[in-house]
Amino acid sequence: MNLTAEKRTFTLVVVTAGTSEPSSTKLLAQRTAQRVTELAQRRGNEVQTHFIGLRELATEITTALVTSLAGPKLQEAVAALGKADGLVAGTPVYKAGASGLFTSFFQTLEDDLLIAKPVVLAATAGTARHALVVDEQMRSLFGYLRSVVAPTSLFAAPEDWSDPALNKRIDRAALELLLLMESGFAEQIRNESWQSYRHEFASDGETALDVDFGSDLMRLAAGGSAT
Amino acid sequence: MQFGVFSVSDITRDPVSGQTPSEAERIDAVVQIAQKAEEVGLDVFAIGEHHNPPFFSSSPTTLLAFIAARTKRLILSTATTLITTNDPVRIAEEYAMLQHLSQGRVDLMLGRGNTAPVYPWFGQDIRQGLPLALENYNLLHRLWRDDVVDWEGKFRTPLQGFTAVPRPLDCVPPFVWHGSIRTPEIAEQAAYYGDGFFANHIFWPKEHFMRLIRFYRQRYAHHGHGTEKQAIVGLGGQAYIAKRSQDAIAEFRPYFNEAPVYGNGPAMEDFMESTPLSVGSPQEVIDKTLTFREHFGDYQRQLFLIDHAGLPLKTVLNQLDLLGEEVVPTLRKELAAKRDPEAAAAPTHASLVEAKYGDQPPRQPRPNANRGDNVTGSSPYQDSDPALQARYPSP
Numbered sequence: 001m002n003l004t005a006e007k008r009t010f011t012l013v014v015v016t017a018g019t020s021e022p023s024s025t026k027l028l029a030q031r032t033a034q035r036v037t038e039l040a041q042r043r044g045n046e047v048q049t050h051f052i053g054l055r056e057l058a059t060e061i062t063t064a065l066v067t068s069l070a071g072p073k074l075q076e077a078v079a080a081l082g083k084a085d086g087l088v089a090g091t092p093v094y095k096a097g098a099s100g101l102f103t104s105f106f107q108t109l110e111d112d113l114l115i116a117k118p119v120v121l122a123a124t125a126g127t128a129r130h131a132l133v134v135d136e137q138m139r140s141l142f143g144y145l146r147s148v149v150a151p152t153s154l155f156a157a158p159e160d161w162s163d164p165a166l167n168k169r170i171d172r173a174a175l176e177l178l179l180l181m182e183s184g185f186a187e188q189i190r191n192e193s194w195q196s197y198r199h200e201f202a203s204d205g206e207t208a209l210d211v212d213f214g215s216d217l218m219r220l221a222a223g224g225s226a227t
Numbered sequence: 228m229q230f231g232v233f234s235v236s237d238i239t240r241d242p243v244s245g246q247t248p249s250e251a252e253r254i255d256a257v258v259q260i261a262q263k264a265e266e267v268g269l270d271v272f273a274i275g276e277h278h279n280p281p282f283f284s285s286s287p288t289t290l291l292a293f294i295a296a297r298t299k300r301l302i303l304s305t306a307t308t309l310i311t312t313n314d315p316v317r318i319a320e321e322y323a324m325l326q327h328l329s330q331g332r333v334d335l336m337l338g339r340g341n342t343a344p345v346y347p348w349f350g351q352d353i354r355q356g357l358p359l360a361l362e363n364y365n366l367l368h369r370l371w372r373d374d375v376v377d378w379e380g381k382f383r384t385p386l387q388g389f390t391a392v393p394r395p396l397d398c399v400p401p402f403v404w405h406g407s408i409r410t411p412e413i414a415e416q417a418a419y420y421g422d423g424f425f426a427n428h429i430f431w432p433k434e435h436f437m438r439l440i441r442f443y444r445q446r447y448a449h450h451g452h453g454t455e456k457q458a459i460v461g462l463g464g465q466a467y468i469a470k471r472s473q474d475a476i477a478e479f480r481p482y483f484n485e486a487p488v489y490g491n492g493p494a495m496e497d498f499m500e501s502t503p504l505s506v507g508s509p510q511e512v513i514d515k516t517l518t519f520r521e522h523f524g525d526y527q528r529q530l531f532l533i534d535h536a537g538l539p540l541k542t543v544l545n546q547l548d549l550l551g552e553e554v555v556p557t558l559r560k561e562l563a564a565k566r567d568p569e570a571a572a573a574p575t576h577a578s579l580v581e582a583k584y585g586d587q588p589p590r591q592p593r594p595n596a597n598r599g600d601n602v603t604g605s606s607p608y609q610d611s612d613p614a615l616q617a618r619y620p621s622p
Contacts, residue, residue: 067430067492069501201411202438211411211442220361221416222450225380 009046010181012036013084015077017054017091017102024124026053028156028170029090032120035174036086045182050080054101061101064108074108081113086181087147090122090154091138093130098123098138106141110203114147116189118180120173122154131155146197148185150176228562229573230555231271232264232547233306233463233530236284239537242485247537250283254290256540257283261294263544265301267551270573273304273336273530278312278345288321295329302575303329306427306530307338307406311356312349314383315363319370319391326396331576334402336425336461337364339413355382361416364405368420371400374592374611390607397589402574404461404528407439414439418446423459423574426523429503429532430488433522440523457571461528462519465504468549472507478542479506486536509553516558525570529558 014033018025030051037047054061060071070078081087091102119142123134134153142149152173160166195212212218234257240247248256261272272294274287284290291303303325308318318335326333339360340346346353362380369376370391379385395401404423407413417424424443428436440460447458467482469475476495483495483506498504505515520526531550534543572578580589592608606612 063493063497067489069430069489069493069498071493071497071501201409201442202435211415213415217357217361217412218415220358220365221412222419223365225362225365 005044007044007046008182009048010040010085010178011050011083012047012086012088012177012181013050013052013080014088015052015054015081015090015102015105017099017105018124019055019092019099019101023092024156024161025090025092025122028122028124028154029088032088032090032122032154032170032174032177035170036088036178039174039178043178043182050084052077052080054105057105058101061104061108065104070108077105078109078113081109084117085186086177087114087117087119088122088177089119089138089142090124093123093125093133096130097133098141103141106145109145110200111145112197112199112203114142114145115194115197116146116148116186118148118150118177118186120150120152120154120177122156122173124156126158128157128159131157148180150180152176228526228559228566229270229302229528230550230558231269231273231302231304231528231530232260232533232550233271233273233275233304234260234284234532234534235275235306236277236282237487237535238281238283239487239535240485241537241539242481243537244539254283256543257290257534258294258297259540260534260543260547261301261303262297263547264551265298267547269301269547269551269555271302271304271528271530273306275306276309276340277342278348279342288325291333292325292328295325295332298332301332303333304404305335307336307340309340309345310337310360310363310367311339312345312351313363315367316370316383316386316389316391319367320393322401323371323391323393323395326401326576327393331396331399331580333576334404334574336404336406338406351382357410357412358382361412364403364416368400368403371395374607394592394608396576397580397584398592399576399579399583399589402576402579404459409435409439411439411442414443415446418443418452418458419450421447421450421452423461423527425461425463425528427463429463429465433503437522444524453571454569456525456567456569459571459574460523460526461530462523462526463503463530463532464516464519465502465532466512466516466546466550466554467506467533468509468512468546468554470508470549472511475506475508475511482536482538490536509549509557512554513557513561516554517561520562520565525562525566527571527573 012033014029016026016029033049040047057073060074064070064074091098121134121138134155139149150173152169154169154173156166238248238253264272274284274290276284276287278285287305295303322335339356343353359382362382366378374390376386376389404425405413405417406425406427414424426436426440444455444458448455467475467479469478480495484490499506505512533546594608
């Protein structure tokens with residue numbers, strides 16, 4: 001802990017696919033975000049949290065899936081994720097998998113939106129028998145998106161809400177996420193290695209406008225030959 | 228500024244009558260639509276290319292040649308010609324032929340095609356779609372400009388001492404538009420050759436296309452063809468017009484709701500909000516179309532999609548009346564008044580001939596006598612450069 005260092009502000013985005021109010025998924029994700037904020041404060045930093053409830057975006061998400069047309073709320077969510085230093089992503093488990101709303105949302109995103117960004121994954125379910133959904137299913141989705149998933153994933157079945165061990169896991173995951181955000185890993189990847197990842201043109205606003213004119217395809221476009 | 232219509236050649240069930248036109252009916256309807264486009268004073272008719280149902284347009288040059296014979300003024304174009312699965316040699320030959328028959332009233336829009344199974348039907352692979360498109364166009368560009376082509380690439384059989392016949396009309400190749408929704412390499416190729424760039428932004432929010440067109444304009448200037456404002460830009464659009472706004476909305480909604488591509492998705496009002504679709508009175512369509520210039524700069528060609536989603540022929544012809552009588556004349560006037568004097572005029576065969584020859588008569592190549600070996604060699608035409616040597620395969 002370095003108290004003399006300049007205070008830093010991190011942006012944390014919480015995405016949840018819980019649909020009821022109150023939602024246990026939202027509760028789990030919010031507790032995690034709250035813990036990240038407290039830990040950051042203790043270390044002399046600040047966290048600003050942006051909350052995205054996918055329920056409100058449900059129709060825009062399905063529209064985007066079938067037509068690639070992003071509505072205003074979805075665009076706002078994408079912009080928030082683009083600026084995020086870290087992410088808490090939570091979903092209820094339905095039929096032995098993450099909610100379709102949750103996976104659909106992440107499937108509409110550009111492949112490069114979350115590159116190197118740290119993420120804590122969280123899921124809730126009606127039975128402990130769904131516990132491995134987080135690590136066996138959700139982790140691979142975020143692997144595809146090339147984000148950095150914190151070692152500790154969170155899962156809460158009904159019995160966990162009265163078990164102090166859940167709080168311990170939340171603490172662990174929150175510290176992992178905070179340390180990953182503090183490390184500046186995502187920013188450094190962006191600054192030093194961004195072009196080595198595959199991007200769609202203009203996927204990321206101005207950044208992806210830096211076109212590599214030395215690529216094989218660009219040389220072919222300018223009358224050269226294919227290699 | 229050119230105005231016109233483009234059709235994807237879909238044969239779609241009319242959701243109101245429940246009837247699906249036969250192929251014969253739809254092909255006949257498209258010919259009538261093209262003729263009507265000329266009658267109401269539009270400049271361009273463009274047809275897509277598809278090789279699977281529910282589309283009919285597998286042979287665009289045949290259709291366009293027929294329309295050329297029935298019209299006098301209309302420019303015939305494509306939307307798009309598949310530069311991936313067509314052999315560039317056949318594109319060079321077929322469109323040069325069409326250019327002669329239509330007396331220069333032809334240009335092309337090139338696209339890759341995004342239906343994966345089509346590629347293997349023609350011996351290609353969609354995973355190679357982009358390099359294939361780029362290489363094929365590099366070859367096509369040469370075939371229309373060099374009398375004799377020696378060529379070797381990655382995807383096609385090499386050519387040795389090959390002459391694409393007929394040579395383009397007046398030895399001025401058809402103008403080419405490169406269509407792309409997201410690929411900077413295609414915009415770069417358009418810019419490199421000084422060709423046009425067409426952004427069919429009808430399904431997506433404009434922001435994507437604004438960046439791509441800005442990129443194309445910058446590269447057009449970079450490659451020395453003129454200023455950014457002089458680059459040649461075309462845009463798609465989609466309209467349904469009625470005298471009264473509420474009639475347009477009520478009449479078009481059932482077609483919108485079941486339209487291929489975006490049907491069963493967003494609400495029509497949301498789609499109008501974030502895409503170029505305008506459904507409304509002539510004035511509303513005019514107002515919406517005028518915003519395109521504000522977003523993309525002065526441009527040279529505006530094509531409207533008006534005949535898809537099962538809209539019956541009678542309705543489409545009525546749309547053309549409204550477009551030609553009440554929308555396009557005002558757009559021409561308003562866009563001309565706002566136009567930057569630096570912006571280029573829309574390219575035509577006449578303007579390209581003038582740019583190439585000035586006051587001189589265009590070249591009219593006359594072949595040398597057949598030597599009996601079916602190989603014309605390095606000097607196929609009476610005025611070919613005798614210094615040019617063709618490379619032949621070693622025996």
